[in-house]
Amino acid sequence: MGKRNRACEECHRLKIKCDVTTASGGACERCSRNNLECIAAAPRFQRDRIKELEAHVHDLRNALRSQTSATTSSLSPVSLLESHKYGVLSFLDARIPPSKQHGLLRLFAHQAGAAWPVIRLPMQLDQIRAQSPILLLSVLAYTATQEVQGVELEVHDELVRETMHILGDEIIGRGQRSLELVQALLVAAFWNKTTRKGQQGSCYQIVQLAADMAIDLGIAGLSLQPSPVAYFCQHENPTSLDAQRTWLACFVALSTSSISTRRPSTVSWNAYHQECLLNLESRGEPSDILLCQIVRITQLIQEISNSLRLCQLATFVDGNDYSTYTIIETLRNKVDSWAAQVPPSLGSSQMLKVWRHIAMIHIYEVVVHTPTNKASFAAPFIPGRIAVKDFPTPANVIPPLQAALEAIIQNCHAVIDIAAEMDPVLFLSLPAFCFTPNVIYSLFVLVTVLVAATAPGNTYGQYLTKNSFRIEQCSLKLRGLTASIMSLDPTLSCYTTRMFDVTGWLEQWYTDYAGILRRYETEVVIHGDLSDRGTFKGVYH
Template sequence: MQGTALEVHDELVREMMRVLGDEVISRGQRSLELVQALLITAFWNKSTRKDQQASCYQVVQLAVDMGVDLGIAGSSWQPSPAAYFARVEDTTSPEARRTWLACYIALSTSSIDMRRPNTVPWDHHHEECLLYLEQAGETSDLLLCQIVRITRLVQEISSQLHLFHLATYVDGNDYDTHLTIRRLKSEVDIWTAQIPHFLATSQILKVLRHVAMVRLYEVVLHTRTNRSSFAAPFIPGRISVKDFPAPDHIIPPLRTALEALVGHCHAVVDTATNMDPALVLALPTFSFAPTVLYSLYVLITALAASTGPGNTYGQCLAKDCFKIEQCTLKLRMLTSGMKLLDPTMSCWTTRFFDATGWLEEWYNDYATIIQRYETFLVI
C-alpha cells in the first residue's frame, strides 16, 4: 500500500482487521489460509493514524494457536477441545510445514524482542519440517530454512545467557560467561559455514548473523538492574546514567567481547544500509526493521558505558571507534531512498528507519554533555 492516500490506507487497514476479526473471533473459522493471513498481517503489520488495532504480537499468538488447533504443530501439541475436529486433512504437507516454521519465526521474534520465554519451543516436529523442506521443498524454501536456523540459534543464545529470565544475572566480567559465549559463537560459525553457496552473499542472512552476534555479546553491557532495558522498544534513555557496568579490573575476554560487539553493530548498519531500499521495504517489518533498531540501541549503550563519567569500559573502547556520524549518514541515505518509494510512510519499516534520526539527535546532546563535563574537569 506504499503511496496510497492516507484516507484510503486507513480504510483498507480497518477493513482488513474487520474481516480477520469476523472470520477468526466472531465465526471461529480455522484454516491454513487463515493462519497464513494472520502471519502476513503480523509480519507486514499496518495501522491507521488514529484508531487502535490488535498488536502484531497478539496476531502472532492467534496464528500459532490456530496452527496448533489445525494439527500442523505435530503430535506434541494437542488442539483445544473446541477445535478437536478441525484438523486439516494433510498436516504434513509442504504448505503446512512451511506455515508452521513461519509460526516459529514469528513467535521467536516476539519472544526475543519482549524477553519472554517462547511458549512453543523448538521440538522434533520443527526439525522434521526443516529437514523436509531443505531436501524436498522448493528453491525459495532454502532461504526460509536458513532464517529458521539462525532464529533458532538466537533463541538458544537467549536461553543459555538467561536473556528471558530477568532475575538471573550473567556477569560479563566472568570467565565462565565467556566460555559460554565462545561455545555459542562456535555454533553461529558452524551455521555460517553450512549456508548453501548461492545464499552465501545474501544480505538478509548477513544482517541476521551480525544481529545474532550482537545478542551474544549484549551481556557485557548488563548490570543486575538494567537487563529489562534491552527489550523492545529500542529507544534512547531507557537505561539510567548510573546503571552501566564499570568493573575495576576488566578480564581479557571482556575486552575482546566489547570490541566484537561494536564491530557487529557496525556490520548490521553497514549491511542494511547497503541494501536496495525496495528490498528493505519488502522485508517483514515485524522481524527485520527492529533488529536494526536493536543494534543501534546496543551501539549507543556501549558508547555510554565507555564514555560516561566513571565508566571503565573506556579502557577498552576509544571514543572515536563508535563512528556514530558515519552511521547516521548511512541511515539518512537509506531512509531517503525508502521515502521516495513510500512517500506517505504507510509502511512501518519506513517509519522505523525514519525514527533512527533519534540516534543523531541523542548523540549530539550526549556529546555536548560529555564535552561540558570534560571541560569542567580541566578547570
C-alpha cells in the first residue's frame, strides 16, 4: 500500500507523524489502534475557508443577538404592555369581529352578568378593549355558547384553549398581577368549559389562583397579607367598590369550592368581608343587591358547613342525637331570617329560592351520615359514589330525625321542581361552577336517602316509603330541562349542558335498583324473612 500524500485529520490535529504503510484498510497506525475513522485531512486552503465561514456565522449570531437585545431594551414597560394587548385583541378579532363583540358584550350584561353579577364591564366596547382586553376575551370565550358566539365549534374550542394559555402566560410566564386578571380568572372558573381536546385547567385551581392574586393585590383586607414578592404590586385603590366586589366574588368561589370538594375553606368569613358587603349594599349599583344576597346565603352555607363539620371528614355528627338538632334549629332559623330579609325586588328570584333549599339540604344532610361515608358527598355526584353499603341504621329513630327525613326530601324535590321551571336561557347564564352542581347535588342526596330508606330492615323505611321519593317524576323533569338546554346549546359547548346531559343515569339506575328490590321481595315471599342487610347487599352487588 502506497503512502498517503496528506496526514489524516486526527494526526494533523495533534501535529504528529501519520504512517499508513503498516496498517490494514488504509488507516494509519494510531487510528487503527484507537478504532478511529481515518480520513485524509482537507487541503490547507479548504481548512482555512471552513474556519473563515464558521467565524462569519459566529459574528452574525452575535450581531443578531445584540440587535434583539437593543430593540427589547428600547421598549418601555408601557410599550411592552401595549404589545401584549395588541396580541390578545388580534387573536380575538380574527375569530370574533368587533361588530359581533359589541353584541356579545350587551348580551353578557343582560344575561350572565345580570344572573350572576360578580363582574362589572363598561358597555363601551372601545373602553374595555383599551383597558381590559384579557377580561373581554375571557367573558366572550366562557359566558356565551358556541351558537351565540356564531363561530364554528373548532373556533369555539380554540377560544377557550387560547384564553387559558394567555392567562397562564400572563400570570405564570410573566408574573403579572392585576384586578383584570383576577376577574378574568373568576369568569373562567364560574363559567368553566371543556373542549374536545380536554379540560383547560381545573376550575378549583383557577379559583385558588384568583384568590391568591387578590390577596397579593391587597384587596382582601389587612388580615390577609400579600406574599413578600408581591408586596410592591398592590392595587392602587384596594378599597374601591370594584375591588371589594371582586373580593366578595372570590369568597363566593372559595366557599363554593370548599363545600363541593369537602375541604375546609382557605379563607373564612371575616370583618372585612362584612365591610365590603355593607359598602356594596349602601353605595353599590342596583345589580349589587343581588350579588349581596348571593354572598349572604353563601356565607350562611359556610357557617352550616362549619357548625355541622361537613368538611371535616373524620368528625362524625350523629343525626339521631338530640344535641345535633339544637344546632340544626339555630341554623334553620338563620336561613329563614335570610329569606325574610331578601328585598321584595328579588322575592321572585328562582335562583335565590334554589339557593335557600340547597342550604336546607346541607343542614339536614347529617341524617344520612355515618362515621365513614362523609367523603361520598363530595363532587362529582355520580351513581358510582352513592354509598349503597354505608348508611345509618339506628335501632330507634328520635322524633327530630323523623321530621328531618321528611324535610330533606321536600327540599330536594323543591330544588328539582324550581330548576325544571326555570328559563333555559337563565339556566345557561348561571355559573356551571357552583349553581348547576348544586342542583345535581340535591338529586344525589335524594337518591342516597332513598337507598337508606329502602334497605330491608332499616328503620328509615318506617317513615319514608319508596313512592315518597317520586324518582320517576324527577327523572322526567330533568329530562325536560336537559332537552330545553340542549336546544340552545346543541353542541354541548357549555359545561352546564354536559352535566345535565349525563343525569340520564338516574333513570337507568332507578330501573336497576327497583328491579333489585323486586327480586329481594320475591325472595322474601319464597324463603321467608331475609331482613338481614348483608343478604340485600349481596343481591345488589
